[in-house]
Amino acid sequence: MQDLLYFFQQLINGLTIGSTYALIAIGYTMVYGIIGMINFAHGEIYMIGAYTALIAITGLATLGITWLPIVLLVALICAVIVSSSMGWAVERVAYRPVRGRHRLIPLISAIGMSIFLQNYVHLAQGSRNIGFPALIEGGFQLGSEDTFPLSISYIQITIFITTLICMTALSTFIARSRTGRACRAVSQDLGMASLLGIDTNRIISATFVIGAALAAVAGLLLGMYYGSVDPLFGFIAGLKAFTAAVLGGIGSIPGAMLGGLILGVAESMTSGYLSGEYKDVVSFGLLILILLFKPTGLLGKPEVEKI
Amino acid sequence: MKMSVKKLATAVGTSVALMAAGQAAAEIKIGVAGPMTGPVAQYGDMQFAGTRMAIERINAQGGVMGEELVAVEMDDACDPKQAVTVANRMVNEGVKFVVGHLCSSSTQPASDIYYDEGILMVTPAATSPAITERGYDTVFRTIGLDSMQGPAAANYIAAQGPERVAIVHDKQQYGEGIATAVRDTLEDKGVDIAMFEGITAGDKDFSSLVTKIKQADVDYVYYGGYHPELGLILRQARQANVDATFMGPEGVGNDGITSIAGEAAEGLLVTLPPAFDQKAENQELAEAFAEKGEDPSGPFVLTSYAAVQVIADGIEMAESTDPFEVADALRSGTFETPIGTIEYDEDGDMESFEFVVYEWHADGSKTVAK
Incomplete structure (x- = not known):
């Protein structure tokens, strides 16, 4: 039971971070979709x-x-x-x-x-x-087992x-x-x-x-x-979002959303069940795998050479 | 009229050049390398404040062997790559004595260059044992080692009788080194280590790590690394209602942690060099810092001051500015500095160095932990 709560907690963490990757990834994917850069x-x-x-x-x-x-x-x-x-x-x-x-x-x-x-x-x-004030504090407790509460x-x-x-x-x-x-x-x-x-x-x-x-x-x-x-924190976030965009299929807006969520969940599951050290290894490894089998990304359309 | 102006200009120019040349002969360059920019620039500020004060006061008392000390300051941003560039620039500047670097990970690659070029180096802050383990006879410190600091922290944790402890580090030379030292000592004492895990420096999202710590249900979390990451871990952990006590090495003990973690910094334990500026014999020096509007209480201010001083005293003792002769002098002598009497062993490490456990408070102040 506690393991299940732990899984859901990591899922929530992953989806949160994934949705923000998706928001940033939109910028990459739209620009690429339109002018191919x-x-x-x-x-x-x-x-x-x-x-x-x-x-x-x-x-x-x-x-x-x-x-x-x-x-x-x-x-x-x-x-x-x-x-x-x-x-x-x-x-x-x-x-x-x-x-x-x-x-x-x-x-x-x-x-x-x-x-x-x-x-x-x-x-x-x-x-x-520089510290950023936490304006929105607190949360809900969705369930609890022993000493481990599932919260959002x-x-x-x-x-x-x-x-x-x-x-x-x-x-x-x-x-x-x-x-x-x-x-x-x-x-x-x-x-x-x-x-x-x-x-x-x-x-x-x-x-x-x-x-x-x-x-x-x-x-x-x-x-x-x-x-x-x-x-410097824009650089790392940008890299992750760019990965999300490529993963989902660069040029595709639903693809960016999907790519972001997959990346976020993959990262949090890796740090949750393996070790935080392997987080980036797994997320970039996933990217390579997907590109090997589906070079246009998950939701990307085959690219017609425009230039 | 035109002519005379020209002549005058030439005359002035020549005399300025002569003066500059004259001065150049009667000065000893002290290279100071540390982070002026980057995430841990706070520590660089401490280092530069310490060395500037030391050089100013030594010069005011007539310099070293009648010659003036001149600082050559460079910024390595605590980046190993930039540290190598800085080290090479020091060589080109003709510097023979360096106070630095600050981070262990930038000190190590820079020390290779200093050693090859016969430059004497005293680091006021790098605590990784690996730096002095390689038999480089021109490398010294005015700070203790992780192998002293880690056990100091571990002994403190063990004395509180915790059931389980989590250890997290940033995978860098300094952070992982000290985390390993803490783990080994705790294991020797039979404390249960629930997790030992690395994070990536520069990361911002620690929600997964925090969830893991929560599930491991530990009493203490030891973090080996610097304040930007620990600040965020603390904050995210408190938000997720993790009630374990956090502890870190001197790399987390500065006002940056307060700025990032805010209220969550309350109760954080930090091992630091003792508050040298509070010692009675340093009262006059502390006042001199205060007069300049600088804060002498940072952990590396007086170690940096001491680094300049041992170099100066070493030169006086060796009666030479040859780095190798000065190195021999450092190994044989004893030196009175604001951080106490310094004696060096064969490796260039101090014979003894004490670390004290402090408790951090939300307003940025610290008290000695019981």
């Missing part, structure tokens, strides 16, 4: 989102505003605005000028941007880990619900709205879409902005969940 600066956008939220929360606290819904809302809005403008600016400065060139060029430009943003935050905010914290619930809302909203947006339809058109054939009168530059910018906004949401949630931020 990997935006390596995306992890940094997420990190900047977390920092902005922290600054907003600290700012509100000095003003004496501590009413939770207001604090969360303001932090969220600030993070989303700053990250989205950052996402937009990165595309404008680093990717648009080199779009359409050899594939390696935007890739290198992206890595450069990632290094630049990391070091910019190093300079602006210092290189130390309010912040975990918040993470699930927020991810679910964001994913549903995004899917609806892509499937139903005019911009969403244009996104799909650009993703299928950029040249043709532009011939048909779609402002492709605007659509590509929109993709970056949407991805960055979701990363900012993840930044705020994970900052609260983990408890600290540092200028």
Whole structure:
């Protein structure tokens, strides 16, 4: 019985972390789906989102505003605005000028941007880990056996619900709205879409902005969940999210969600039953396995060479 | 008029150059290598505060053999790769004496270069026994070893009569080394080790680990590593209602843990070098730090001060700035420093070094644990 509770507790841990991987992975997968490049600066956008939220929360606290819904809302809005403008600016400065060139060029430009943003935050905010206030504390106890309680914290619930809302909203947006339809058109054939009168530059910018906004949401949630931020933590999270995107099938939005959840659960089960040391071995090993048998990822469509 | 201005400029230029050359001849460079940036930069601040004060005071008393000490400070970010680059730059700068590095994992690769190039090195903070085990005769410390600190922590835990203990480490040289020392001592004393597990430094999510600790139902958790990870583990553990007592080495004992863990830091046990700044004989020195607006209470401030001082005293004793002669002098002499009387054994380790168990509080203060 206790073993079962232990399993469910690790499952909850895994799903929580997996849903945030999914939120970040959306940014990678959408950009790849549309212009076929990997935006390596995306992890940094997420990190900047977390920092902005922290600054907003600290700012509100000095003003004496501590009413939770207001604090969360303001932090969220600030993070989303700053990250989205950052996402937009990165595309404008680093990717648009080199779009359409050899594939390696935007890739290198992206890595450069990632290094630049990391070091910019190093300079602006210092290189130390900064504590992030745990705004949402406490949780439910779902069951208990001996000394081991199965519990789910309010912040975990918040993470699930927020991810679910964001994913549903995004899917609806892509499937139903005019911009969403244009996104799909650009993703299928950029040249043709532009011939048909779609402002492709605007659509590509929109993709970056949407991805960055979701990363900012993840930044705020994970900052609260983990408890600290540092200028390098976007890199690792970005790497994991990128893995999730590839695992699920890069270019596919449901794939990113699935990939994120699988990765999160695989990680927490490995640390739960094997050892934390093997966490990354198992998650990246899983990636290699899936790519060996299904090179396009779990939900990816076979890629038609566009360039 | 034009001409004379030019002449004047040349004259000034020449004299400045001459002055610089004159000064260069009468100075001894002390390399100071430690983290100015990176996750453990707090410790670097302690190190640089200590060495700056030591150099300033030694120079104020007429320097070493009439020559001034000059610091050459470099940032290794506690990164083994960057430490090697820093070590090579020290060589190029013509430095013969280095105070550093700070993290064991960056000290070890740097010490290879210093040894090859005949540079004397005194680390004020690296506690891994492996550093002085290789027979390098120019490597010294002003700090104890993990093989002293680990047992000190383990003895404390064992004395509390715990049923089960969990040991976690960050897989780095320092963290895993000290965690292993703690485990071995506890096993010798017959304490049940429920788990011994590594995490990845830089990770943020410890929910799985915390669940595991909860299931293992332990009384004590010993963590070998640094504060950024322990801070998060503490916080996530308290949120999951883990009530075990946590303990860590001096690598977790700084204000960073308070900033990350907040309330969860209350009751954390830390083994630290004794509070040298509280000693009566160091009162005047502690005041000098306070006058500069610096805090002498960090675990590595006075060990760094002592590192500069043993180098200076060693040079005086050897009456030479040859690193090998100074190394021989260090091994044969005894040195009075703010961290007590230092005597070195053949390996370059201090004959004795005491660690004290402190209890950390949520406001960042610490008291000696009972």
